[in-house]
Amino acid sequence: MDSIISTFHVDWHAIIAQAINFALIYTVLWYFALKPLKKLMDERSATITGGLDNAKKQEELLKAQQEEYDKTLANARAEAQTIMKDVKKDAEAKRAQLLAAAQDESKQILENGKKQLESEKVKMLDDAKKELVSLVVAATGKVLGDNMSEKIDTKLVEDSITKIKA
Amino acid sequence: MKSVDLKNLAHILLETTDGVAENESNKSLKDFAQYLVKKNLISQFDEIISEYSALYNKKHNILEATVTKTTPLTDKAKQELSEALKNKYKANEVTIKEKIDSKLIGGMKIKIGDTVVDNSLSNSLYQLETQLLK
Numbered sequence: 351m352d353s354i355i356s357t358f359h360v361d362w363h364a365i366i367a368q369a370i371n372f373a374l375i376y377t378v379l380w381y382f383a384l385k386p387l388k389k390l391m392d393e394r395s396a397t398i399t400g401g402l403d404n405a406k407k408q409e410e411l412l413k414a415q416q417e418e419y420d421k422t423l424a425n426a427r428a429e430a431q432t433i434m435k436d437v438k439k440d441a442e443a444k445r446a447q448l449l450a451a452a453q454d455e456s457k458q459i460l461e462n463g464k465k466q467l468e469s470e471k472v473k474m475l476d477d478a479k480k481e482l483v484s485l486v487v488a489a490t491g492k493v494l495g496d497n498m499s500e501k502i503d504t505k506l507v508e509d510s511i512t513k514i515k516a
Numbered sequence: 517m518k519s520v521d522l523k524n525l526a527h528i529l530l531e532t533t534d535g536v537a538e539n540e541s542n543k544s545l546k547d548f549a550q551y552l553v554k555k556n557l558i559s560q561f562d563e564i565i566s567e568y569s570a571l572y573n574k575k576h577n578i579l580e581a582t583v584t585k586t587t588p589l590t591d592k593a594k595q596e597l598s599e600a601l602k603n604k605y606k607a608n609e610v611t612i613k614e615k616i617d618s619k620l621i622g623g624m625k626i627k628i629g630d631t632v633v634d635n636s637l638s639n640s641l642y643q644l645e646t647q648l649l650k
Contacts, residue, residue: 494637
């Protein structure tokens with residue numbers, strides 16, 4: 351053992367001094383470098399962990415918002431479809447109503463036209479009849495006037511007197 | 517009111533002139549004429565005389581008939597008509613006024629008061645026209 355120590359020139363004093371020196375340096379390093387560094391690292395790690403958690407929360411929140419957005423959008427689409435259906439239904443009803451009104455109006459116009467036509471036809475026939483009768487009476491009067499003789503007139507006067515006597 | 521007054525005047529004239537002596541009647545006529553002038557009624561003399569005539573005819577049961585024809589009535593027809601009217605209306609006397617209207621074509625129209633007996637050919641034609649237009 352001694353030979354080995356002698357061979358490798360081991361100086362226990364130097365070793366102890368170096369050990370103490372190492373311990374001192376280590377202590378100083380640990381206190382002034384490693385400890386703040388560890389603290390910094392822990393803080394950084396905590397910050398990163400917090401950031402990750404936050405990011406995860408944000409992601410979850412985003413996901414929830416996306417789901418809410420999708421749900422709202424789906425509801426909006428469904429509502430829009432319902433509204434469209436209602437609008438279409440109302441439009442159909444209105445169209446049917448307008449069509450019925452137009453049909454009624456056209457029917458009324460047609461009936462009025464027929465009535466007016468019939469009325470005009472009756473009036474025309476009536477006017478024609480009046481004109482014809484007037485012409486016949488005028489012609490008869492003319493013929494009677496042209497052919498009136500004293501004999502006929504006397505007979506008419508006698509008839510009048512007979513009527514008075516009766 | 518005016519017509520009532522005229523009728524009253526005609527009635528007064530009738531009462532003062534009908535059935536009295538001629539000289540008294542003439543005096544009444546003169547007084548009546550002066551009254552009309554005084555009351556500014558002379559312009560209505562024709563209406564008063566018309567009322568007087570109606571009252572006179574009514575009082576004496578005289579029937580006044582207006583005959584419208586295209587030609588004048590013959591004496592025979594006038595006589596027959598007068599007799600017929602006298603018998604029908606129980607009149608003491610019949611006065612016939614004649615009017616000429618060529619529009620009647622033939623026959624005659626007799627007007628007695630408000631009554632009209634129309635036996636003219638124009639009326640027959642009018643009746644025919646009315647019937648044809650029904």
